[in-house]
Amino acid sequence: MWTVVDSPVGELRLVEHEGDLTAIEFSPFAEPDAPGSGPARGPRDDEHPVLVRAREQLAAYFAGDLTEFDLPLAPRGTPWQQSVWEQLRAIGYGETSSYGQVAARLGRTNAASRAVGLANGRNPIPIVIPCHRVVGADGTLTGYAGGLERKQVLLRLEQRGLF
Structure with a gap:
């Protein structure tokens, strides 16, 4: 449905x-x-x-009234993708994390950043599984399956919701 x-x-x-x-x-x-x-x-x-x-x-x-989703989720993906998507859910509302930081939380070296990026790009439930919160090591906006403009809108929306 x-x-x-x-x-x-x-x-x-x-x-x-x-x-x-x-x-x-x-x-x-x-x-x-x-x-x-x-x-x-x-x-x-x-x-x-x-x-x-x-x-x-x-x-x-x-509307800025919800900072954490409570929905039954069943994203389809490989075990690696599932582990990355689980880490994305741990990035708090209004926060960002780099690909390298996500890799480190998974016990991998910074060299796994590219693999994190690939899994991030295949996230089937964006927004709810907040792949938009992952940025480049220097804080720049990098790749987003929905387009960088959407990523920027989502990050700005969350920043406004914190104040």
Whole structure:
């Protein structure tokens, strides 16, 4: 099941499978069941309970009223990707971490920064799993699957929410 919501970073498609949020996709979207568009998404359902909760929590996040999501998540990925995504969830609202710092928290050397970046780029549930909070070693904004402009909007939104 899936639905589409408006947000300050454009339309987002929220995808649910077996009661868990499995994806948040930035527009423009691939056709829901087109080859290469990821797992089958099934029909649109604007009233599915998980999608309603996700929509409500995203609205609260974008309003600056929510700093931590409480949703059932089931991102699909390799064990390495899963470990990186778990570390992303530990980066607090309004904070940033470098790729090297994420690698170090995983017990890897700074050389694993590139592997962290690749896993970060494959995060299927951006915003909720906050891959936008990972920046370059010097604090610069680097790569974001949704585009650097969206990353900047999300980071600014969180900075405003701290004051």
